[in-house]
Amino acid sequence: MAILEVLQFPDPRLRRVSEPVREVTDEIRRLAEDMLETMYDEPGIGLAAPQVGHAIRLVVVDTDWTEEDADRKPTVLVNPEIRGGEGRLVWTEGCLSVPDFTADVERAERVELHATGLDGEPIVESVEGLRAVCFQHELDHLDGVLFVDRLSLLKRNLYVQKRKKLHRNEELAWPTGGERPPAPPVQRP
Numbered sequence: 001m002a003i004l005e006v007l008q009f010p011d012p013r014l015r016r017v018s019e020p021v022r023e024v025t026d027e028i029r030r031l032a033e034d035m036l037e038t039m040y041d042e043p044g045i046g047l048a049a050p051q052v053g054h055a056i057r058l059v060v061v062d063t064d065w066t067e068e069d070a071d072r073k074p075t076v077l078v079n080p081e082i083r084g085g086e087g088r089l090v091w092t093e094g095c096l097s098v099p100d101f102t103a104d105v106e107r108a109e110r111v112e113l114h115a116t117g118l119d120g121e122p123i124v125e126s127v128e129g130l131r132a133v134c135f136q137h138e139l140d141h142l143d144g145v146l147f148v149d150r151l152s153l154l155k156r157n158l159y160v161q162k163r164k165k166l167h168r169n170e171e172l173a174w175p176t177g178g179e180r181p182p183a184p185p186v187q188r189p
């Protein structure tokens, strides 16, 4: 097990569209374990493979864990898809790849998630509230979309300027391709 580095905005690797997992290998299993360890360490309630530099459609979530180990109910999602989507809700979101920033994001209130588990078993979950928000947030990562892309240009630019200032102060280069708006958010059926 290992704790992985979580990439941060404006790293262009967060903007790639991830490839489907073709076969669950030992390497994928190890990556999922490391992603869970990283998520609990941060701490967070979800983590997508692109956030740790792997452009594959692999996500881990645990939306109701506490500091108690006994309460951990990790879910590993291979090639997840969202079907359906009903209602609207606004949730104050944060992201491990978007440090020091939270904002209200509008999403579907209820979604149906389809995926397979590490053993190839089908996973179907009808969820609402925070877990529905988390699934939508994580699936966005697989398409190179960050929650800041779902804000008004004004709010998004507020964050971009803040990051640029930080990069200037720390004399870090500002990479190209990290800030560019991705292809229009995927319209989900």
Ligand code: GNR
Residues within 6 Å of the ligand: 043, 044, 045, 046, 047, 048, 051, 091, 092, 093, 094, 095, 096, 097, 133, 134, 137, 138, 141
């Ligand atoms: O830990 C996380 N908390 C969170 C809170 C509200 C909405 C979404 C999230 S996901 C985030 C972890 C993360 O960045 N996953 O990609």
Ligand code: NI
Residues within 6 Å of the ligand: 094, 095, 096, 097, 137, 141
């Ligand atoms: Ni995130």
